[in-house]
Structure formats: C-alpha cells, structure tokens
Amino acid sequence: MVRLASARRRRHRSDMTQTYRPHRSVLYVPASNDKALAKLPGLTCDAVIIDLEDAVAPADKISAREKLAGIFGDRPGRCEMIVRINALSSEWGADDLLAVAKCEPDGILLPKVGTPRDILEAGDVLDDNFAPDEVKLWAMIETPKALLNIGAIAELGRDSASRLVCFVAGTNDLVKDTGIRATPDRRYLVPWLMQMVLAARAGGLDLIDGVFNDFRDSEALARECAEAAAMGFDGKSVIHPAQIEAANHAFAPSAEEVAEARAVKDAFGLTENAGKGVIALNGKMVERLHLAQAEKLLAKAAAIGA
Numbered sequence: 001m002v003r004l005a006s007a008r009r010r011r012h013r014s015d016m017t018q019t020y021r022p023h024r025s026v027l028y029v030p031a032s033n034d035k036a037l038a039k040l041p042g043l044t045c046d047a048v049i050i051d052l053e054d055a056v057a058p059a060d061k062i063s064a065r066e067k068l069a070g071i072f073g074d075r076p077g078r079c080e081m082i083v084r085i086n087a088l089s090s091e092w093g094a095d096d097l098l099a100v101a102k103c104e105p106d107g108i109l110l111p112k113v114g115t116p117r118d119i120l121e122a123g124d125v126l127d128d129n130f131a132p133d134e135v136k137l138w139a140m141i142e143t144p145k146a147l148l149n150i151g152a153i154a155e156l157g158r159d160s161a162s163r164l165v166c167f168v169a170g171t172n173d174l175v176k177d178t179g180i181r182a183t184p185d186r187r188y189l190v191p192w193l194m195q196m197v198l199a200a201r202a203g204g205l206d207l208i209d210g211v212f213n214d215f216r217d218s219e220a221l222a223r224e225c226a227e228a229a230a231m232g233f234d235g236k237s238v239i240h241p242a243q244i245e246a247a248n249h250a251f252a253p254s255a256e257e258v259a260e261a262r263a264v265k266d267a268f269g270l271t272e273n274a275g276k277g278v279i280a281l282n283g284k285m286v287e288r289l290h291l292a293q294a295e296k297l298l299a300k301a302a303a304i305g306a
C-alpha cells in the first residue's frame, strides 16, 4: 500500500476547518461526463458528488476513475468535493477507494451500505494512509438492509475514528428494491425518510434528501425541497444545474426565521433576563433551548451568507 509523505498529510490536516458547512444543494456529476465537469467552476451548489457508480457505464469505470487526479488537481471553485465510489463488493470498489483517497476529497460516498461493518471496512482501508480527521465517509441509505440497521450505522457518527459524517438518501434504489410506487407526494417513502432523520440526528450526522428525477419540473422540485426542509433534511441531492437554486432557497433560513432568531438572542442578552431559564417574548414562552436553536440558525445563515 502506498504511504503518503508526512508533510502532505500534515498540510492537509492543518487545512481542515471545524466550521459549519452548508449542504443545501449537493450536485451529482458523472465522472465520465467532461461537458458537465467543465461546468463546475460556475455553479453555486454547496457540494458536488463526482460519481463513479450508477451514472458511469461498466465499460467506462476505469477511465472515469483515472480522470479523478486531473479533476482534483484543478479543484473547481468553493464547493465541497465528494466522490461516490462503486460498492466495495463490486469489482471496482476496492481500487476506487484507494485511488479516490489519494485525491484528498472532502469525503468519499459509499453506495449500497447495509451494515456498520461496511463503513468500518472502508475506514480500515483508509486508516493505513489517512488520519481520521482527513478523508471523511458519507453513506448512501438506499437498501432495505440499511434501513433495518440504520440506528447502528448512525451510531458510528459519534465515533470520530469511523470517519462517518453524512447520510445521503438513495430514493431511486429504495423504490427499486422495495417495490413501492413512487408517487408525487412520496407517501410510501416518507416513513423511511423520517427514520433517516431520526437516526442522523442521533448520530450527529448531516443528512441529504434523495434526487428529484423530473429535472424539467421546477414547481414540483420546489415543493419537494420545501417538504424535505420541513422534515429536517440539511439539503437535497440534485442531478442538474437547473435544480441548484431551488435547493439553495429551500434549505436556507428565511428572512423571518433569521429575524425571529435575532429577537430571541437579543432578548436573552438583556440584563434583566440574565440567568433566566424561561422568558416571554411577543406572547410566547421562550426557553434556553430556543436560544440554542436560534444560535444554530444564525450560524447557518452567516455561513451561507459568507
């Protein structure tokens, strides 16, 4: 196994920041699509997932992987860069993992995860070359098995050695593997999506909603994004540049929410409220848990504004 020079490893570690990173819009781009890759510097998504898995045909898997060094050598723009590898159980997965890790992406997305073991095995391979705070792991939740094991998988988020920081819903695979009907209101998916929300929060993980396939229908996309934001997701997976703005809008705090959060913060900052656990504000009970919520929302708004 190739060991990276320690200077390179130290540099990367010192570059890492612990600040909040928005994931309102997370754009899939097939690693085999040069035209789409060329668009990246001009896009306003919060993160990009360079895909080696389902968007790349078997005949193109190796050449797509070989392109990664060039893509990361000239990292486009400000957004976070994730790579989705092929499943570790596939003929490409193990080689993908090593090749991708060497490009030092912000994260590696593991598809078809079924158990905590799948995350730990990928982590074991990375441990030979990277400290736990370097390459992070993201996991697709897209199989019935993952849903049955979701609590145990999410618990890994509390163990920094596991590298797991984010779940991504794979709604197309869930529809395929379970046989449910994909309805416009996602009524058969919603219970599982809410399970993902609970598990992600229990494990301290970020959580990205699945894709909206009908990329020409902007109204329906806006509705689905608004619903996902209300359900507690941090952002939406998108497949086309035209979907980015809807996701950025839906998952950003609104002006009213920011004003309300400021009012809560200001109220608890008043001398007469110092040390109080609960106060009344505009006819409503406000507790310190609301202050914590308000501070989180303001930090998110500031990060997005920045």
Ligand SMILES: CC(C)(COP(=O)(O)OP(=O)(O)OC[C@H]1O[C@@H](n2cnc3c(N)ncnc32)[C@H](O)[C@@H]1OP(=O)(O)O)[C@@H](O)C(=O)NCCC(=O)NCCSC(=O)C[C@H](O)C(=O)O
Pocket: 027, 028, 029, 030, 033, 035, 036, 037, 039, 040, 051, 054, 055, 140, 142, 169, 170, 171, 172, 173, 174, 210, 211, 215, 239, 240, 241
């Ligand atoms: C869906 C698409 C195949 C549509 O492509 P196309 O017909 O080329 O769209 P347009 O002509 O409207 O494209 C306009 C321009 O925008 C560029 N473009 C298109 N898509 C992207 C993109 N994702 N990133 C960057 N740029 C993009 C086109 O190149 C055009 O450029 P130009 O001609 O210069 O103006 C296509 O959008 C696409 O391939 N999207 C990504 C598909 C993908 O990655 N799928 C896999 C991930 S989703 C998944 O697997 C789900 C999950 O696992 C689950 O189970 O649910």
Ligand SMILES: [Mg+2]
Pocket: 054, 111, 140, 142, 170, 172, 173
């Ligand atoms: Mg999938």
